[in-house]
Amino acid sequence: MSEWTLDIQDMSWVEHTAEEVDFVIEALELRGSERVLDLACGFGRHTLELARRGYAVVGVDITAEYIDHGHARASEEGLSAEFICMDVLDVTFREEFDVVLNMADGAIGYFSTEEENLKLFDVIADALKVGGKHVMGVCSAGHAIKHFPKRHWEAGSRSLSLADFHWNADTARMIYKGRVLKFGEVLEPFSNEFPDDGDAGIRLYTLEELDGILQQRGLAIMAAYGAYDTAVSASDDQLMLVVCSQKVGICA
Structure with a gap:
């Protein structure tokens, strides 16, 4: 992948951050007391927006410039947001979060091997409490x-x-x-x-592939959308695939 810099803040889709957080809160029916993990958080746009709304949020990203920016903004605004500079594959949280986010791809499919790409789903499942919820926003293989x-x-x-x-x-x-x-x-x-x-x-996935990957890790799909909008159903005619799931545990 290309090197990421703070110039990404000028991208048009960054302007939709507040609406995307609105979607997360609505789709997951959040109450405001949840602890949230934002994986591959970038410069922290979702992390910071959730913190502004009262959530305790941890953002993880491998790009030091992004993490430094997130730290600075959280400090300036007095927000309950923690930023960690780390490869998301090295994250080792165990049932600590009510919500895990992989927004704007969230590094899903970004790795060079199938094993690494699947390991990220292990990280997600491990970090969630039983009953916790996950949102991923990715591009759809079906659409591609x-x-x-x-x-x-x-x-x-x-x-x-x-x-x-x-x-x-x-x-x-x-x-x-x-x-x-x-x-x-x-x-x-x-x-x-x-x-x-x-x-x-x-690496892109179809909804059917994601269903199988999540089920193997004890997550069940709650709903799938074609945008960060609960009124837009998932479809191969939509580039976006937004999947909401819940950790129900793995059946013995």
């Missing part, structure tokens, strides 16, 4: 199979983003490339093509 390759533009208040998607059926991975055009900056000429940078891509 049906609709890739494709491109689309997304406009925000600070930038315009071009996303380019391809599908590797042999590896079940999405190859994503993009450009961000920030408003107010001089635009240099660029090619219509994206150079091949050797990125292996992100």
Whole structure:
């Protein structure tokens, strides 16, 4: 994957953070007293927003610049948010959280091997208390199979983003490339093509695959959506796949 920096704050989708947190609270029927783990939290946009609403939140990310930013913002605002700089695969919480989040992919499918990608689901299940709930927001393999390759533009208040998607059926991975055009900056000429940078891509899953993976770890799917919106049902015609599940324990 490409190196991540705080420039990501200018991406158009960052502007939807409050609405995404609204969705989490509604979909999981949270009361405000839950302890939340935000895996691959990035610069802490969901962690901080939940903390502003009174939740005790722990954000974990491998990028030190992001964690430093989260620490600073939490300190400035006096929020109950803890930030830990760590590879999410090294997280060892055991039944400590009421909610675990993997928002905006949350590193799901980002690793080079199937074993590593599945280990992240172990981390999720281990961190949840029995009865605890999980939300993941990922891109849908069903959509990729049906609709890739494709491109689309997304406009925000600070930038315009071009996303380019391809599908590797042999590896079940999405190859994503993009450009961000920030408003107010001089635009240099660029090619219509994206150079091949050797990125292996992100492992995507169908809803059926995720159901099996979660069941093996004692989680049962509560609902699946095609956006961070309870009115939008999951469908192969939706790029987003948002899955809410609950830890029920593994049957002997």
